Amino acid sequence: xxxxxxxxxxxxxxxxxxxxxxxxxxxxxxxxxxxxxxxxxxxxxxxxxxxxxxxxxxxxxxxxxxxxxxxxxxxxxxxxxxxxxxxxxxxxxxxxxxxxxxxxxxxxxxxxxxxxxxxxxxxxxxxxxxxxxxxxxxxxxxxxxxxxxxxxxxxxxxxxxxxxxxxxxxxxxxxxxxxxxxxxxxxxxxxxxxxxxxxxxxxxxxxxxxxxxxxxxxxxxxxxxxxxxxxxxxxxxxxxxxxxxxxxxxxxxxxxxxxxxxxxxxxxxxxxxxxxxxxxxxxxxxxxxxxxxxxxxxxxxxxxxxxxxxxxxxxxxxxxxxxxxxxxxxxxxxxxxxxxxxxxxxxxxxxxxxxxxxxxxxxxxxxxxxxxxxxxxxxxxx
Numbered sequence: 001x002x003x004x005x006x007x008x009x010x011x012x013x014x015x016x017x018x019x020x021x022x023x024x025x026x027x028x029x030x031x032x033x034x035x036x037x038x039x040x041x042x043x044x045x046x047x048x049x050x051x052x053x054x055x056x057x058x059x060x061x062x063x064x065x066x067x068x069x070x071x072x073x074x075x076x077x078x079x080x081x082x083x084x085x086x087x088x089x090x091x092x093x094x095x096x097x098x099x100x101x102x103x104x105x106x107x108x109x110x111x112x113x114x115x116x117x118x119x120x121x122x123x124x125x126x127x128x129x130x131x132x133x134x135x136x137x138x139x140x141x142x143x144x145x146x147x148x149x150x151x152x153x154x155x156x157x158x159x160x161x162x163x164x165x166x167x168x169x170x171x172x173x174x175x176x177x178x179x180x181x182x183x184x185x186x187x188x189x190x191x192x193x194x195x196x197x198x199x200x201x202x203x204x205x206x207x208x209x210x211x212x213x214x215x216x217x218x219x220x221x222x223x224x225x226x227x228x229x230x231x232x233x234x235x236x237x238x239x240x241x242x243x244x245x246x247x248x249x250x251x252x253x254x255x256x257x258x259x260x261x262x263x264x265x266x267x268x269x270x271x272x273x274x275x276x277x278x279x280x281x282x283x284x285x286x287x288x289x290x291x292x293x294x295x296x297x298x299x300x301x302x303x304x305x306x307x308x309x310x311x312x313x314x315x316x317x318x319x320x321x322x323x324x325x326x327x328x329x330x331x332x333x334x335x336x337x338x339x340x341x342x343x344x345x346x347x348x349x350x351x352x353x354x355x356x357x358x359x360x361x362x363x364x365x366x367x368x369x370x371x372x373x374x375x376x377x378x379x380x381x382x
Contacts, residue, residue, distance in 0.1 A: 009095040019065045022134040022145035028052045052114050052135035064132045068149045075156040101143040117144030120173045124370045128154045168373040171363045178319045205253045209246045219283040223274050229289045239270050306382050310352040335366035
């Protein structure tokens with residue numbers, strides 16, 4: 001949906017250059033339109049233009065770098081440790097530069113895209129960090145440049161880009177973009193659990209073959225070992241032609257299934273299988289393989305599907321990708337999750353049935369504190 005890239009800014013000189021680059025009027029000016037946003041207005045050849053730039057906790061976006069510096073100087077004075085100063089230490093991150101790119105097919109106006117950038121960084125930082133947003137319209141794909149100060153302007157503490165921050169940023173960005181796109185394009189889910197179940201029934205041979213192959217890839221040490229264990233799992237392999245063909249001996253499969261229909265990347269071609277299994281050390285033996293696969297299947301089947309009624313008032317947004325539901329997760333920790341459309345059936349009365357498994361994963365976003373964003377299981381959601 002949206003492509004997000006991030007960069008670190010580590011020196012004052014780099015920050016000044018970055019601010020100047022993203023504020024370039026040639027990249028950010030658009031014809032003036034009535035809007036409730038306070039964009040700078042200019043005139044060029046009697047044409048009224050507005051510049052798609054804005055700031056948060058910034059009095060003048062053109063001097064955003066200087067205002068970042070002042071905040072850091074205050075932090076230095078409070079900490080009293082010049083070695084930890086962002087101004088003096090080139091190994092310290094002064095600011096984070098985010099590029100948020102949109103497809104021309106998203107059918108969003110430049111002003112709406114700018115607002116998505118603002119919402120994304122506000123949620124990521126909690127609103128306590130200075131930032132500027134500039135929307136570049138000089139290419140086919142409109143994109144936001146966002147620069148935010150790593151120093152919290154309230155606490156003067158440092159924003160820590162941790163292991164899960166990139167994932168959190170992408171999910172926040174996708175959430176806001178999905179909601180905005182759905183409001184403009186269509187308020188109808190593009191899929192449903194009913195359609196997905198029909199697809200699974202139609203393709204159950206492929207799904208079962210892939211499950212057996214994936215199990216064998218983990219528990220074989222050579223091509224010969226792989227083929228012997230495949231027979232034990234009632235999986236017939238024909239590798240005499242250009243493509244490997246697979247067939248289930250214990251199911252009524254009429255036609256063979258080629259490896260390139262199971263994986264476009266060639267995962268189940270013999271050359272790739274040989275590379276994968278040669279790296280395995282500890283595996284199930286041939287006498288064990290059938291029993292262990294049956295245990296694996298039983299555990300998976302025991303991960304039962306839960307059907308839960310969700311009333312329309314509980315749904316924050318419906319988009320083409322699914323429904324967003326507000327939930328409480330622990331004490332004083334509220335946020336939202338996306339239930340994908342293939343796990344949702346919309347009922348005629350406007351309510352929804354959702355179908356989830358205990359081991360499904362959903363991404364929880366806390367709009368007030370992005371540090372609390374995390375994955376949760378279907379069992380927790382239920």
